[in-house]
Each structure stands twice: as C-alpha cells, then as structure tokens.
Amino acid sequence: MTEERIRGRRLGVLLVLCGAIFLEGIDVAMLNVALPSIRADLGLATGELQWVMSAYVLGYGGFMLLGGRAADLFGRRQMFVGWLTVFLLFSGLGGLATEGWQLIAARFVTGVAAAFMTPAGLSVITTGFDEGPQRDKALLVYSGTAAGGFSVGLVAGGLLASADWRWVFFAPVALAALILPAALVLVPKSPRPRRAPGQRLDLAGGLLITSAVVLLVLGVERAAHAGAWATAATVAAGLVLLGVFAAVERRAAEPLVRLGILRSGPLRRANAAGLLFAGAFFGFQFLVVLYLQELRGWSTLQTSFAMIVIGIDAVLSPTVVPKLVARFGNGRLIFGGLLLAALSYGLFLPLGADWSYLAMLPSLVLLGLAFALVYGPLTIVATEGVAEAEQGLAGGLLYTAFQFGAALGLSAVTAVSASFAVPLEGYRAALLIPFAAVLVAAAVSVPGLRRPGAGRVVSGAGAGSGAAAPAPDPAAQAPGAAAARS
Structure with missing residues (x-):
C-alpha cells in the first residue's frame, strides 16, 4: 500500500x-x-x-x-x-x-x-x-x-x-x-441529511443515553469518595436507564x-x-x-x-x-x-x-x-x-x-x-x-x-436498519486513528 x-x-x-x-x-x-x-x-x-x-x-x-x-x-x-x-x-x-x-x-x-x-x-x-x-x-x-x-x-x-x-x-x-x-x-x-416527512429527532433517546452515561460516569468517578450503597445505587440507576434506552431505540x-x-x-x-x-x-x-x-x-x-x-x-x-x-x-x-x-x-x-x-x-x-x-x-x-x-x-x-x-x-x-x-x-x-x-x-x-488488513464494519445508513452489511473488500486497510484522543 x-x-x-x-x-x-x-x-x-x-x-x-x-x-x-x-x-x-x-x-x-x-x-x-x-x-x-x-x-x-x-x-x-x-x-x-x-x-x-x-x-x-x-x-x-x-x-x-x-x-x-x-x-x-x-x-x-x-x-x-x-x-x-x-x-x-x-x-x-x-x-x-x-x-x-x-x-x-x-x-x-x-x-x-x-x-x-x-x-x-x-x-x-x-x-x-x-x-x-x-x-x-x-x-x-x-x-x-x-x-x-x-x-x-x-x-x-x-x-x-x-x-x-x-x-x-x-x-x-x-x-x-x-x-x-x-x-x-x-x-x-456539510449538507444536513434529508429526513422523510413525519420523522422526528430522537429526543427521548438523547435524554436517556445522556442521563445513563452521566450516572454511570458519576458512579464510577465517586466510587472512591462516596459510600458503597450510594455508588451502587447510582450505577444501578445508570444501567436501568441504559436498558430503557435500548428498548426505546429498537422502536x-x-x-x-x-x-x-x-x-x-x-x-x-x-x-x-x-x-x-x-x-x-x-x-x-x-x-x-x-x-x-x-x-x-x-x-x-x-x-x-x-x-x-x-x-x-x-x-x-x-x-x-x-x-x-x-x-x-x-x-x-x-x-x-x-x-x-x-x-x-x-x-x-x-x-x-x-x-x-x-x-x-x-x-x-x-x-x-x-x-x-x-x-x-x-x-x-x-x-x-x-x-x-x-x-x-x-x-x-x-x-x-x-x-x-x-x-x-x-x-x-x-x-x-x-x-x-x-x-x-x-x-x-x-x-x-x-x-x-x-x-x-x-x-x-x-x-x-486473524485478518490483519481487515476489519470492515460497513453499516447501513437507513434509519432503524438492523444488521451491518457484509464488507465488499475484506482485505482493505483501515483508516487512520484519532478517536481515542486524550
């Protein structure tokens, strides 16, 4: 290459x-x-x-x-x-x-x-x-x-x-x-993607995932400073909201x-x-x-x-x-x-x-x-x-x-x-x-x-589509790398 x-x-x-x-x-x-x-x-x-x-x-x-x-x-x-x-x-x-x-x-x-x-x-x-x-x-x-x-x-x-x-x-x-x-x-x-008439932004999903991740991060962040029960309750609440989020996203x-x-x-x-x-x-x-x-x-x-x-x-x-x-x-x-x-x-x-x-x-x-x-x-x-x-x-x-x-x-x-x-x-x-x-x-x-040059994750762009599509070129190299950052 x-x-x-x-x-x-x-x-x-x-x-x-x-x-x-x-x-x-x-x-x-x-x-x-x-x-x-x-x-x-x-x-x-x-x-x-x-x-x-x-x-x-x-x-x-x-x-x-x-x-x-x-x-x-x-x-x-x-x-x-x-x-x-x-x-x-x-x-x-x-x-x-x-x-x-x-x-x-x-x-x-x-x-x-x-x-x-x-x-x-x-x-x-x-x-x-x-x-x-x-x-x-x-x-x-x-x-x-x-x-x-x-x-x-x-x-x-x-x-x-x-x-x-x-x-x-x-x-x-x-x-x-x-x-x-x-x-x-x-x-x-970048042009905004077109949405079909009647489709709405997933505000409920946004509220749920944000609340869930905030509670999970808060529970972990405070684990060394708060009591065990308070930490467990915070993390449990975050996990519950994560489950609700998954249910909402499916529909x-x-x-x-x-x-x-x-x-x-x-x-x-x-x-x-x-x-x-x-x-x-x-x-x-x-x-x-x-x-x-x-x-x-x-x-x-x-x-x-x-x-x-x-x-x-x-x-x-x-x-x-x-x-x-x-x-x-x-x-x-x-x-x-x-x-x-x-x-x-x-x-x-x-x-x-x-x-x-x-x-x-x-x-x-x-x-x-x-x-x-x-x-x-x-x-x-x-x-x-x-x-x-x-x-x-x-x-x-x-x-x-x-x-x-x-x-x-x-x-x-x-x-x-x-x-x-x-x-x-x-x-x-x-x-x-x-x-x-x-x-x-x-x-x-x-x-x-197993496949050092592969790893394609071709995903459907359609709203609510389920599985990822198979990669047309499994030998293709992956792109660069920034996501992890500091």
Whole structure:
C-alpha cells in the first residue's frame, strides 16, 4: 500500500482539526498540574477540587454520544465551529472564576462543548478523506497531535500555574481564537441529511443515553469518595436507564444510536479495548504523579518534565505508525502495543521508595511506544467501513468508551491506593490494576489478528436498519486513528 501525501485544502482542514484536538489535549493536561494552585487561591476543599476535574469528565463522557450523532444529523462543520466557540467562551469564564462553583460550572459546560466538538472534528476527517492510506495518514497525524497536546500541556501547565493558575484557562482561549477563523474559512460545509416527512429527532433517546452515561460516569468517578450503597445505587440507576434506552431505540423511527452498528465484532472489540487501555493509562499516570509529588516531594514542573517522555507517540504516530499499519495491519499493532503496555506497567510493579528517574524511564518510554501503536489504530478499526451518515456516531461511541474507561481506571486505582496505610504499599497494589487491564485488552483484541488488513464494519445508513452489511473488500486497510484522543 503506497502512502499518499495530503495537499491543498485538505491539508488546511487537517491542520485546523489538529489545532482543535491539540487545544482539547492541552486544556485537560494543564488543568491537571494546576489543581494545587487553584485549591490554594480559591480555598477549595478536597471534594470541591475533585469536582473541578469530575465536572469536565461528566460533561465530556455524558454528552459524547449525543454529540457524535448531532454531527451526523445537523452538519459536521456547523457542530464543530459552533461548539468550538462555546469551548472558547467557557474556558475563558473558568479563568475569571472567583468561587469554586463558578469554576465547576464552567468546566462542566467546557466538557459538554468538547463532547460535541470532538466527534464532529473526527467525522470531518473520516468523511473528507478517502478510506485507505490517505485517511490512515490523516487520522494518525490527528491522534499524534492529540497526544502532543497532552504532553505539551503537562509542561505548559506547570509553567503557567507557577505564574498564575488563571493563565491555564486563558491560554486555550488565545489558541481557540486563532483556530476559529481558520475553521470558518477552511472546513467545508456539510449538507444536513434529508429526513422523510413525519420523522422526528430522537429526543427521548438523547435524554436517556445522556442521563445513563452521566450516572454511570458519576458512579464510577465517586466510587472512591462516596459510600458503597450510594455508588451502587447510582450505577444501578445508570444501567436501568441504559436498558430503557435500548428498548426505546429498537422502536424509534430515527434512532439516536442504530443498535445494528453494535453487531460489528471489530467495532465492539475496538471500544472494549479502548475502554480498558484508557483506564489503565490514566490510572497509571495518576499513580506516578502521586508517587513523584506526594512521596518523593517533586515539584509540579519536575513531574511534568519527567512524564513528557510519554509524548514520544506524538512523533511516532504520524511518521512511523502509518508505515507499520501498511505492513502489519491494525490488529497486530494494537495487540503488540497492548503487550508493550503490559511490559511497561509490569516493570513498575516493584516500585521502590527512592527510585531514580533512570529506573522509571524504561517504563515511561515503553508506554509512549505502546500508546503510538494502540491509540491511532484503534480509531482506524472503530471507524473503518462505517457509513458516512454514521461516522459521528462511531466516533462518539469510541470517545465515550475512552472517557468512561478513564473514569473507571482513576476511580479504581484511587480506591485501592487509599485503602493502604502506607502510601508506597498502596501504589504497588494499585499498579496491578493497569497491568491486568491491558492484559485483558490484549485478550479482547486477539480475534483482530486473524485478518490483519481487515476489519470492515460497513453499516447501513437507513434509519432503524438492523444488521451491518457484509464488507465488499475484506482485505482493505483501515483508516487512520484519532478517536481515542486524550
């Protein structure tokens, strides 16, 4: 398979979309390292500080499916540009907050904006680039930019927070102000799909799935802080609403989520592996930050520079990974990357009280390599062969899996580490969770090894259609990879 260069307007569109995903990545990363400064300035209790992060996760994870489907129904450019504007405004309002509740509310709306903006941007790529080498290249550049944003954000957040934490919110505003006019000029308009007379938008489905995912994410996010009964009740309510949602979708004339899309084995495996991989990645990173800052006494900036080596995937994803995808196929790269991640976490299991940075470096480098091999190709598998009318939905499904996985991983490692009186023992025990999660993810991905170049998920675009159609070309390569993002 020969690699195709991206030129002209398509290159401009890709740069705009990469700028937006970079923006989302640095926004999250910078806030992570600025939390201690925010607590000190606003006088936030631990519970309030936790909600500064949780509010964003709830908005992002809870509205992702609705955002993905909205891109399909109302136009990808319209949703991307409109919600990028909302992202810009509320990020700025977060920087102006003088009370904890104001910052929490701003973060929630910023998360909702990202939930609509991100799948819209992804679907612009998956519908605007021809399936095959060019789309592979575009999506891998996109995913590498997302990772680069997160890595740069770790350092930038430390530098900005050392001056004033409010710059952590104002910096994304300045970047968004540059991206927005470029998006208006370069991103092509997408026509709204025609609907038959009498058909209505699936508002009931949207309300149900959003409520269900918000409750599930909330239950997971609060598991380490709330009582067992409260957590179980919240998760149970989310599962009940999920069941009601499935029943409503089966009868809807124009469902929000066509359940037939979930019959695709590659799509299901990509989402399951993405959930587990994200949970492991964010849980591991959280533990390493706690170890360096709370046990070792490293500064925020020292920790940021120590972790930035993971960002090697930002270089590898657009340069090396497309060639590997062409030669070995997505399934083999995903499986190999998950095994590398397991090796990375396994090397960290005997964590010592005074490990040198050189002792930690192999794990961090291996994790960066693993992320490059897994993150992009997962999106290739999750969006390949999906009908154009459902590309936003496919991206929304994968992003939801990543967000829910991140919340699950963070909650699990927090609960385990907090149950030990000696912090180091708690970290060691909690490190078993990401190690086990990526091994399970590798097992889930094994069927993808059978046909390394395949994985087509051709889905019907008709409202309420049931099964996925057979792939006309099972040997075709999958497209690029951004859906997982930060």
